[in-house]
Amino acid sequence: MDAGKKKKKEKKELPPLEEAEGGVVMRFAPNPSGPLHLGHARAAFLNDAYVKRYGGRYVLRIEDTDPRRVDPEAYEMVQEDIKWMELGVTDIVYQSDRMDIYYDLCRKLIELGGAYVCTCDAERFRELKMAKKACPCRSHTIEENLELWEQMLTGGFAEGQVTVRVKTDLEHPDPAIRDFSIFRIVDAPAHPRIEAKVYPLMNFSVVVDDHLLGITHVIRGKDHIANTRRQRYIFDYFGWKPPVYRHYGRMSIEGVVLSTSSMHRGIDEGTYTGWDDVHLGTLRAIGRRGIQPKAVRQAMVDLGTGDTDISFSWENLYAANKAVIDETSDRFFFVPHPVRYEVEGAPEQTAEVPRYPGDEKRGMRALDFTGAVVLPAAEVEGATVVRLKDLFNIEVKGERQAAYAGDDLTAAREAKAPIIQWLPAGYGIPCTLHTPEGDLEGVCEPEVAEYVDRMVQFERVGFARIDRVEDGRVVAFFAHR
RNA sequence: GCUGCCAUAGUGUAGUGGCCAAUCAUGUCGGCCUUUCACGCCGACGACUGGGGUUCAAAUCCCCAUGGCAGCACCA
Numbered sequence: 001m002d003a004g005k006k007k008k009k010e011k012k013e014l015p016p017l018e019e020a021e022g023g024v025v026m027r028f029a030p031n032p033s034g035p036l037h038l039g040h041a042r043a044a045f046l047n048d049a050y051v052k053r054y055g056g057r058y059v060l061r062i063e064d065t066d067p068r069r070v071d072p073e074a075y076e077m078v079q080e081d082i083k084w085m086e087l088g089v090t091d092i093v094y095q096s097d098r099m100d101i102y103y104d105l106c107r108k109l110i111e112l113g114g115a116y117v118c119t120c121d122a123e124r125f126r127e128l129k130m131a132k133k134a135c136p137c138r139s140h141t142i143e144e145n146l147e148l149w150e151q152m153l154t155g156g157f158a159e160g161q162v163t164v165r166v167k168t169d170l171e172h173p174d175p176a177i178r179d180f181s182i183f184r185i186v187d188a189p190a191h192p193r194i195e196a197k198v199y200p201l202m203n204f205s206v207v208v209d210d211h212l213l214g215i216t217h218v219i220r221g222k223d224h225i226a227n228t229r230r231q232r233y234i235f236d237y238f239g240w241k242p243p244v245y246r247h248y249g250r251m252s253i254e255g256v257v258l259s260t261s262s263m264h265r266g267i268d269e270g271t272y273t274g275w276d277d278v279h280l281g282t283l284r285a286i287g288r289r290g291i292q293p294k295a296v297r298q299a300m301v302d303l304g305t306g307d308t309d310i311s312f313s314w315e316n317l318y319a320a321n322k323a324v325i326d327e328t329s330d331r332f333f334f335v336p337h338p339v340r341y342e343v344e345g346a347p348e349q350t351a352e353v354p355r356y357p358g359d360e361k362r363g364m365r366a367l368d369f370t371g372a373v374v375l376p377a378a379e380v381e382g383a384t385v386v387r388l389k390d391l392f393n394i395e396v397k398g399e400r401q402a403a404y405a406g407d408d409l410t411a412a413r414e415a416k417a418p419i420i421q422w423l424p425a426g427y428g429i430p431c432t433l434h435t436p437e438g439d440l441e442g443v444c445e446p447e448v449a450e451y452v453d454r455m456v457q458f459e460r461v462g463f464a465r466i467d468r469v470e471d472g473r474v475v476a477f478f479a480h481r
Numbered sequence: 482g483c484u485g486c487c488a489u490a491g492u493g494u495a496g497u498g499g500c501c502a503a504u505c506a507u508g509u510c511g512g513c514c515u516u517u518c519a520c521g522c523c524g525a526c527g528a529c530u531g532g533g534g535u536u537c538a539a540a541u542c543c544c545c546a547u548g549g550c551a552g553c554a555c556c557a
Contacts, residue, residue: 031557066556122555130483130553163555174484176553184555202557222486226552229485249487250550302493302506309550313492316507326520333517357515389516409516419516459517481518 014049014301017217019244023056025216028087029206031063032074034260036081037281038253038296038312045300046219046248048087059091059213063206064191065199071264072192077275081283085293093213095205096193102200103153105208105238106164106183110145114237115182117148118165119157129178132170138179152185152198159187159197166203168233176226182234203227207234207242215243219305222247248305253312255436256281278436278477290455290465290479295321318480325455325463325479330355330362333389333421334433334458334476336442338374340425343394346371346404351390365445367391372425374443379420387412387419389459421459433464435478448474455479 017024026047030040051058060082064070082089109115118125118137128135140148152162164183172178182204185197200208206227210218225247235242257263257272258281266272276284286296298320303310331354351367354360369391380386380396385405387393393405393412412419428443448456451466458464462481466474 029557033557063557069556118555125555126553160555165555172484174553175482176484178553180553181555186555199555201555206557222551224551224557225485227557229552247486247551299493304494306494307487307550309487310493313507315491316493319507322519329519331517331519351516353516357517358520387516391516412516418518421517457517457519459519461517463519 014046014053014304017050017054017244017246020050020054020217024051024054025057025059025214026051026218027059027061027210027213027215028082028089029061029063030078031066031069032078033069033071034074034263035077035275035282035284036085037258037283038256038286039251039258039281040081041085041283041296042248042251042300042303043220044082044085044087045297046305047217048085049297049301050217050219052088056216057090057214058088059093059215060087060089061209061213062092062094062096063202064094064096064193065202065205067186067189067191067199070192077284084283084287085297091213093209094193095200095209096191096196098205098209099194099196099198099200101212102183102205102208103198106200106204107146107149109166109182109234109237110149110164111142112237113142113167114234115145115164115166116140117145117152117162118179118181119148119162122160122163129170130175132178134170135179137165138167152183155197157185159185161185166230166233166237168230174226174229177229177233180230203230204234207231207238207240210243211235211238211240217244217246219246219248222249222307246305247307248303249307249309251303251310251312253281255314256285278434288465288467289477290325290463291317291321292324295324298324321479322463326457327356329455329457329463330451331357331457331459332365332445332448333367333423333428334431334442334444334448334461334464335374335376335421335423335428336433336440336461337377338423338428338443339377339380339400340372340374341380341394341396341400341402342372343369344401344403346392346394349391353390365447367422367427367445368424370424373422374425374428375422376420376442379418383418385412385415385417387417388422389419391422393417421461429472429474431474431476433458433461433476433478434467440478444474444476448476 028044028047120135125135163181165179168177168179170178182201186199228245275282276288299317348370352364355362383396385395392407394402395405396402429446431442431444433440449469455465463479464476466476468475
């Protein structure tokens with residue numbers, strides 16, 4: 001077999017990770033509030049790339065410690081999306097399974113004098129914090145804190161009445177660091193997986209889990225820089241060694257909806273057809289359009305881990321995707337807005353067209369010409385001579401009439417006649433091509449119906465994923481040109 | 482307001498004092514190939530935010546300005 005020419009688009013390497021030579025343990029830690037989107041994919045692929053590079057374990061940690069932000073259906077969706085991305089996940093952990101661990105270690109932190117139970121009003125505390133002043137609760141004795149903590153756990157407080165704070169440095173120049181919260185009470189809604197009222201905040205559960213799971217390196221967005229500083233206090237109190245962190249800059253993504261709440265709302269209101277609506281930036285939405293996980297991975301690795309804020313480039317993603325799918329996508333004719341033309345004077349014949357130019361082994365398509373064809377309206381408008389690809393030249397006489405104008409390809413080229421796709425009249429099956437700009441109605445070759453869930457290239461139109469066949473109509477999603 | 486981070490072509494990226502009249506990818510344009518406006522090949526276009534300073538030498542170091550971003554939640 002011909003090995004085929006490997007296009008040597010040398011792939012870019014991520015910068016090396018410090019202290020990683022002996023292997024790493026990294027994690028991807030989504031909140032199960034909805035399906036994963038492009039923003040998640042960056043973190044997921046970046047961490048995955050380093051685990052693959054240095055070897056080690058990759059922990060999927062479901063951070064479901066806020067009942068308000070847990071969508072029961074998201075657990076399943078997240079798993080599906082992880083599978084789609086083909087991540088090398090080795091361990092799965094649900095934080096909601098680890099509540100007792102967090103409770104125990106909170107008690108320990110209190111005993112170490114590293115945390116106190118605060119019953120101040122949130123607003124009041126904020127004022128004190130901004131003024132670098134201690135709140136009254138800060139001077140509780142360890143015994144008093146322990147007792148208050150016990151009361152928290154046994155239902156002695158209602159939501160909003162109490163929180164546990166880490167003792168940091170009230171003089172810290174960054175107000176974001178001063179005595180942050182690590183536990184709170186949530187009375188409602190109920191958590192879908194467990195019964196609990198007292199929940200750790202991420203800065204606590206993350207530290208505990210990163211340590212207990214042996215996480216060595218963390219690649220996350222720069223919105224966590226302040227959290228990293230806060231978490232350092234907890235690591236220090238326990239005498240634990242923090243992982244190595246890297247924070248990448250903000251990534252803006254144009255043209256799609258990413259906010260879970262607006263996606264939810266849009267779906268409820270019928271604005272979007274579902275989580276895979278093409279207007280959304282979810283992985284399932286771009287997957288439905290035929291973007292391959294490998295292309296997303298490549299695009300994310302290309303973006304790197306820089307501190308600079310960047311804008312996500314669909315062009316670059318499409319280019320990466322094209323590189324992945326071009327060789328495996330068979331070519332077909334799709335005629336948008338088909339108009340029937342009678343062609344006078346042309347001999348009946350059969351056009352043999354390769355499914356993939358350059359590789360005859362993939363077979364030919366046979367298109368029988370018997371006198372009438374359908375052509376894309378936009379292409380014949382105003383044209384005088386056009387070349388029907390793989391067939392012959394015609395002269396457009398207007399009003400659905402055309403005349404045979406010879407077989408000579410060279411003549412067509414010299415006349416600068418466009419070479420267009422066509423189908424025998426009555427041969428094609430209906431096809432709807434969904435594009436971001438709207439739907440394109442037309443007809444395509446019947447064989448396309450056998451390509452459900454695969455990619456094809458509609459010649460001169462672009463790559464598309466065949467989504468399904470409904471009542472004899474092919475439904476396809478446009479990926480890119 | 483306070484704290485911190487960042488600043489290279491349309492987009493992304495390489496570059497940690499001389500080899501940078503700045504890399505690669507993508508994009509756009511042109512050409513070749515081709516019965517696709519695809520793939521492949523060739524070429525062109527296109528950037529160090531501004532101003533000071535240090536130095537024999539700065540995209541690289543320092544300062545200021547400007548711009549962008551993040552955090553200051555009992556979210557993650």
